Amino acid sequence: MNKATKLPTILVFDSGVGGLTVYHEIKQLLPNNHYFYCLDNAFFPYSEKTEQQIIDRTLLICRKLVEQYPIDLVVIACNTASTVVLPTLRQHLPSHISIVGTVPAIKPAAKISQTKHIGLLATKGTVKRAYTEALIKAYATDCQVEKIGTTELVELAENKLRGDSVDLGKLRNIIKPWIELKQLDTVIWGCTHFPLLENELKLCLPQVKYFVDSGKAVAKRVKFLLEEKAYPTTAEMNHNQQNLIFATAAIGNIFGFNNMMQRYGFSELKYLD
Numbered sequence: 375m376n377k378a379t380k381l382p383t384i385l386v387f388d389s390g391v392g393g394l395t396v397y398h399e400i401k402q403l404l405p406n407n408h409y410f411y412c413l414d415n416a417f418f419p420y421s422e423k424t425e426q427q428i429i430d431r432t433l434l435i436c437r438k439l440v441e442q443y444p445i446d447l448v449v450i451a452c453n454t455a456s457t458v459v460l461p462t463l464r465q466h467l468p469s470h471i472s473i474v475g476t477v478p479a480i481k482p483a484a485k486i487s488q489t490k491h492i493g494l495l496a497t498k499g500t501v502k503r504a505y506t507e508a509l510i511k512a513y514a515t516d517c518q519v520e521k522i523g524t525t526e527l528v529e530l531a532e533n534k535l536r537g538d539s540v541d542l543g544k545l546r547n548i549i550k551p552w553i554e555l556k557q558l559d560t561v562i563w564g565c566t567h568f569p570l571l572e573n574e575l576k577l578c579l580p581q582v583k584y585f586v587d588s589g590k591a592v593a594k595r596v597k598f599l600l601e602e603k604a605y606p607t608t609a610e611m612n613h614n615q616q617n618l619i620f621a622t623a624a625i626g627n628i629f630g631f632n633n634m635m636q637r638y639g640f641s642e643l644k645y646l647d
């Protein structure tokens with residue numbers, strides 16, 4: 375394959391700021407790309423939206439962005455969307471654009487668990503998806519799989535990143551069914567927002583030895599696909615690197631949001647109309 379001569383532009387998409395946990399892993403592994411992060415805050419949260427609404431929304435936004443910018447690879451950093459939208463995106467976006475999804479890490483969780491009692495913590499949509507059931511059937515038949523589907527936890531994580539304190543009582547109440555499960559040794563963060571509550575969740579579930587998410591696996595997949603297309607990854611091409619963030623509606627608590635942008639290295643916030 376011919377060697378590409380420009381730095382690749384990667385679009386990372388989520389309903390909110392949760393996908394930044396995936397973006398962070400990709401950027402750690404591949405610091406020298408252009409990154410666009412898009413949050414669909416106009417339609418947040420996705421948790422309880424219908425599958426068709428999520429498909430239409432994700433396609434519409436990704437289409438708008440790839441029509442306006444030279445995007446090479448799209449990462450859907452959202453389990454709620456990835457579990458329904460990937461075939462549609464692959465069918466409708468230009469074929470030179472690689473699409474990478476983020477789905478619950480059932481396989482590694484089942485493998486690492488010693489008690490074979492694992493928990494899937496995800497949105498209401500993700501826990502009931504056929505895709506999720508298929509993953510459990512394929513990789514975790516030797517495990518007892520508990521599931522909690524929650525929208526409230528997504529909102530707690532979203533607000534935490536913008537500077538709000540986390541109400542531990544509320545959080546404990548959400549995961550109450552698991553607090554007494556002494557054999558539960560592995561929990562899957564099946565929503566990209568939940569690693570943002572790592573400290574709080576660990577505090578509430580002391581019996582859990584392993585918390586598993588998909589961020590690192592997604593980053594490795596991105597690296598593999600870029601290498602396959604022979605994109606340059608050298609630091610000397612890095613001088614005019616772009617890190618932009620796109621939102622679909624006005625940002626509430628812009629002060630907290632600006633702080634977050636700075637922490638993640640974004641230079642500019644743009645609105646997508």
Ligand code: DGL
Nearest residue numbers: 389392420421453454566
């Ligand atoms: N961060 C998302 C996920 O991984 C979606 C959260 C939501 O909007 O409900 O599922």
